[in-house]
Amino acid sequence: MNFKLILNIAIHLLRARLKQSIVAAVGVTFGIAMFIALVSFMNGLNDLLDGLMLNRTPHVRLYNEIKPSENQPISLSEKYKNDIHFISSVKPKDRGKAIYNSKAIVHFLKQDQRIIDVASKITTPVFFNSGTIEISGVISGIDVTAEEKLFKISDYVIEGNVIDLEQNNSIIIGKGLADKMLLVKGDIIKITTAKGNLASLKIVGISQIGISEIDDTSSYTSLETAQKLLGEATNYITDIQIKLFDISTSPSVAKEFQEKFELDAVDYQTANSQFETGSSVRSIISYAVGIVLLIVAGFGIYNILNMMIFEKMDSIAILKATGFSGSDVKWIFISLSMIIGLTGGVFGLLFGFAFTVIIDNIPFNTASLPTISTYPINYDPLFYIIGISFAIITTGIAGLLPAMKASKIDPVEIIRGK
Numbered sequence: 001m002n003f004k005l006i007l008n009i010a011i012h013l014l015r016a017r018l019k020q021s022i023v024a025a026v027g028v029t030f031g032i033a034m035f036i037a038l039v040s041f042m043n044g045l046n047d048l049l050d051g052l053m054l055n056r057t058p059h060v061r062l063y064n065e066i067k068p069s070e071n072q073p074i075s076l077s078e079k080y081k082n083d084i085h086f087i088s089s090v091k092p093k094d095r096g097k098a099i100y101n102s103k104a105i106v107h108f109l110k111q112d113q114r115i116i117d118v119a120s121k122i123t124t125p126v127f128f129n130s131g132t133i134e135i136s137g138v139i140s141g142i143d144v145t146a147e148e149k150l151f152k153i154s155d156y157v158i159e160g161n162v163i164d165l166e167q168n169n170s171i172i173i174g175k176g177l178a179d180k181m182l183l184v185k186g187d188i189i190k191i192t193t194a195k196g197n198l199a200s201l202k203i204v205g206i207s208q209i210g211i212s213e214i215d216d217t218s219s220y221t222s223l224e225t226a227q228k229l230l231g232e233a234t235n236y237i238t239d240i241q242i243k244l245f246d247i248s249t250s251p252s253v254a255k256e257f258q259e260k261f262e263l264d265a266v267d268y269q270t271a272n273s274q275f276e277t278g279s280s281v282r283s284i285i286s287y288a289v290g291i292v293l294l295i296v297a298g299f300g301i302y303n304i305l306n307m308m309i310f311e312k313m314d315s316i317a318i319l320k321a322t323g324f325s326g327s328d329v330k331w332i333f334i335s336l337s338m339i340i341g342l343t344g345g346v347f348g349l350l351f352g353f354a355f356t357v358i359i360d361n362i363p364f365n366t367a368s369l370p371t372i373s374t375y376p377i378n379y380d381p382l383f384y385i386i387g388i389s390f391a392i393i394t395t396g397i398a399g400l401l402p403a404m405k406a407s408k409i410d411p412v413e414i415i416r417g418k
Contacts, residue, residue: 032348141226160205337399
């Protein structure tokens, strides 16, 4: 089989039906370009949402949850241990929020090769006082260095600097809370804890995540300041936040640490299942739309090749009469289809990249997302590989059926009919 000759004949057939061939290639180009633009944008949007919430969530969180005792006194009785127990009005056991022996646990976790780092945290409800008005909120006492390393909280500080939290009696408050109380950087805010302790903290920054429920109630201070605010010892913490090198292992690691340290543990996937579901649905929609566009382009190629075979019956008969086999004729039309697919695919990649660059430079300014200035785009090369691969497969299949039809044409019947 002379592939050079077959390719040359396929190119001549393309030139003979140049307008239709261009239309088919444009269909492939449009399909791939829209596929890349859509998938890049949707995955960029997923990355944005991950940055807003999921990336700020520990892969494993260790804490003490308020819950009823698993073993009631009657369950400990030898006489009734095999009976069925119906117990009502069970009160939760007050184990306290503090994690006991926290420093030893943190030291142990930092030696684990699966863990990137560990960040200790104190979470406590407070009242922010504004004259006679009390606004309920939450203070998070954080290890400033570890928190910044794991969760990049500086990305959401629109005024001030996170490192300033290391000063004594300092605080960063949410933008919504600052607007409600007409506070700015440098002001003093008065706080009342649930135990009735009073404190005055200096505002060294204002944060804005873009989620109003958090911006209206949240604030950050250092671990030391939070411990003094609550009147607790320097080893008092309520949460241990863990980030892993392999996030997929978070459920098993959470279960392991829960049993080892006798603490409650929640993993990344459980805590953020609704966000992962939304991301998966958006990705499925974008891939589905792109694939449908490429399939439609494939039908266009199929129709054009069918028409070309019908119009080129004489040429096919002559080719077979001069010694070309049915396999040669089949490969001529498959080559023709692949030329259309590759040409349309290459231009589709270029136009797709151009569309994503244009989208990436469109201004997108909103007060709720202060860190975002343009529409999000993900430039993952995998999208381009998927696009060109699917284009080649689609056009190959679209050309195969007409090519098989052409290979079975009997030249004697065509010539006799003429």
